Amino acid sequence: MVDAQKFIQADPVIREVAEQKETVWINPDFLPFGVTDGVCQLVVSDEDIADAEERLSRFAPFIQRCFPETVETHGLIESPLADIPNMQKALEEAYGCSIPGRLMLKMDSHLAIAGSIKARGGIYEVLKHAEDLAIAAGKLTVEDNYAKLADEEMKQFFRQYTVQVGSTGNLGMSIGIMSAALGFRVKVHMSADAKQWKKDLLRSKGVEVIEYADDYSKAVAEGRKLSDADPMSYFVDDEKSVNLFLGYAVAAKRLKRQLDELGIAVDEQHPLITYVPAGVGGAPGGVSYGLKRLFKDAVHCFLVEPTLCPSVLLGMATREYEKANVHDFGISGITEADGLACASPSSFVTRILGNLVSGDFTVKDGKLYDYLRLLDRCEQKRIEPSSCAAFAGPCSLLQYEGSRDYCAKHGLTREVLENSVQIAWATGGRLVPAEIWDQYLSTYID
Ligand SMILES: *Cc1c(COP(=O)(O)O)cnc(C)c1O
Secondary structure (H helix, E strand, O other): OOOHHHHHHHOHHHHHHHOOOOOEEEOOOOOOHHHHHHHHHHHOOHHHHHHHHHHHHHHHHHHHHHOHHHOOOOOOOOOOEEEOHHHHHHHHHHHOOOOOOEEEEEEHHHOOOOOEOHHHHHHHHHHHHHHHHHHHOOOOOOOOOHHHHHOHHHHHHHOOOEEEEEEOOHHHHHHHHHHHHHOOEEEEEEOOOOOHHHHHHHHHOOOEEEEOOOOHHHHHHHHHHHHHOOOOEEEEOOOOOHHHHHHHHOHHHHHHHHHHHOOOOOEOOEOEEEEEEOOOOHHHHHHHHHHHHHHHHHEEEEEEEEOOOOHHHHHHHOOOHHHOOHHHHOOOOOOOOHHHOOOOOOHHHHHHOOOOOOEEEEEOHHHHHHHHHHHHHHHOOOOOHHHHHHHHHHHHOOOOHHHHHHHHHOOOOHHHHHOOEEEEEEOEOOOOOHHHHHHHHOOOOO
């Protein structure tokens, strides 16, 4: 157990976090990209990310065959990048803040198949596992048309194997839906805070859902143990998976293509600033890592977490990584942002992001619903509460002394910020059922 009191006394930001106040943590270990480049490449290289991208291309014919919603994109799972000028103005008015530059929404909330950012990492890892098994059994080569993986014979083959995962909801959905499509048996171990509609949806796809009265870390630990005891079972380990990370990292090149198409050049005078909601850290970590490799010092990557579960922040700020647990700091870890309710962060991600991430904003649960309503009203777009955390970033960048200092130190003057693109990364929402939207839209809490 981490000595929380020691950190609370030594670091005023950690004290604020422990008091569950909204704040920003600026990473004191942040380094210019050139300094970190060599070290990071040893862990996850550009070739690794390119390899993941190629694997997704190989699977495109299979995805297109199984999921008609992807016919239009030829089996590519990618989300729109939208301008949200009305939301930008509405946020400035509602919160008395200034959001310079062009505010955009990266709509992973609307990704095909899984309706969340997990459609990147989760689906990638299942596909990689399927490919490994099929190639080892002599049933597939990388030259084949992968559409054949949807044949009944292949389904029979995959039916011998089980895929298991611990999830607060969305990871289970991405793993569950894709595994079931391939023919795998699937078990999803879900934490107490997982939303009922997500459990129902999974069961309707033939997925076995195992519920725990405990939090996410427990669901993961139990799932991992059960899976390890079965030689035919594979566990998708959100707390340490490199494959999940690679699937997320592919997002960067795809985003660059979208920016290019819009004629948006990114350089240090026209920086990109991203805000991605974090749970265990994998999704925002992989996305941010990919972005840093491409845009280097021209991108500033921030995370956002609920004040009720700032685990990645604590893991990094204490340099205790996965040993940090929000409970040790007197924080419940129970939040309306179910996708972010991970009490301890990823060991792998908190380390690899150590010198790359700019900082981490925290946000109160009540604001998530306010942002949700505002976006619905101003832009007619609906994203789930966890996703809405992203807006705390652009709203707060110039409001906290810490982040203002960061801007001053890294050349983000008013003028440069006016030329920036700020991206709120929407991480989930498309699969939320109609009656749940009514509930979300009418939830008012502190
Ligand atoms: C999973 C998830 C995140 C965060 O991803 P992590 O890998 O857990 O950090 C953010 N938003 C939503 C909606 C999610 O489902």
